[in-house]
Amino acid sequence: MKKSIALISVFAVLMIAFSGCVDNNTPAVNGTDSDNPETNAISDEDIAGISTLETLPAGFEYVDTIPLPTDETKSDYKAENVSGVLNVSEGIYKDSNETNYYIDVIELENEESANNFITAYKASFPPLSEGSRFTDESFNGHSAVKITEYITSGGETVPRYSYIWSNENYVIIVFGNTAEEAPLRQLAEATGY
Template sequence: MTKNITLKRSITLISVFAVLMIAFSGCVDNNTPAANGTDSENPGVNVISAENTSGISTLEILPSGFKYVDTVPFSTDQIKSDYEAENVTGILEGFEGIYKGANETDYYIDVIKFEDKEAANNLITAYKSSFTPLSNVSRFTDESFNGHSAVKITDYVTSGGKTVPRYSYIWSNENYVIAVFGNTAEESSVRQLAEATGY
């Protein structure tokens, strides 16, 4: 009798340990992609999952010629103002990574976290609608890198008495929006920093 009870306890303990090992090893499939994993529907696309928003805007590996300066938070009100998105809801947090390039040019990586994918896409739609059409070229160009599409936005500012272009890239990844821009007319350097995000 004692032998049977001991045997049952041993089997029960082994079963409990097996379940715990499976749970902690991550072998249980809950259809949630791993952090910095890939989208099962679109292999090669890095998806953001359970990620720290400020960490996404702070690049560990930088392209040649760039240096990291700081990462600062910005409020929901500031996000709505900067992106002309007063009616957008579901903003959870935002951070801006600040970088310097050649000739001390300023570059920025904005990462904004939303409650869901729809809210993230709503911000991009609102932001794009805040621009007036350009007369001779398209302001918005669809481009792709890191396995996803992004919108390149061309804007013009007056600098040193001349009208010069400024470029930015904006895209959504899961429930995040990432925007990369710089205080430069060099489109390639802005894209290089956008690609360096890995998303």
């Protein structure tokens, strides 16, 4: 009987120790540890919440939200030399014509890193032979940049648009497989950021 009580006591002590209940540290606020910058990053679930819209513009349908690797994202956006990329999430949407749209949200260490990310991405584009590739626009109380690219589709040269902006330490990019800029603008505005 004494052996089983001792064994139960040992298991109870081990369970308490592994559960973290015997820790004299002050509990972290909102799940972060202010002494450890690695744990100050917003979790994948939180950043996914930014790329997952609660209210969609008419005609849009939510498909999925996926995390993206930071190194691949830096490469895709030609921002390999930008430090401080913490998390990346992509919201995927489609409209009634089955056109795909994306909202990429990139969390960086600070506002300076976010601005550097946008600068690096914009610098990766060659100038257009006619017109302006970058157009400043404003919505949701901030400025954004509309980027115009051209691709060949069905033997024709057609435009593709994207919107990029920062909000504090986040960079948000909205783009899609469409030559129409109005639906992209609607989706960008629907982010609320």
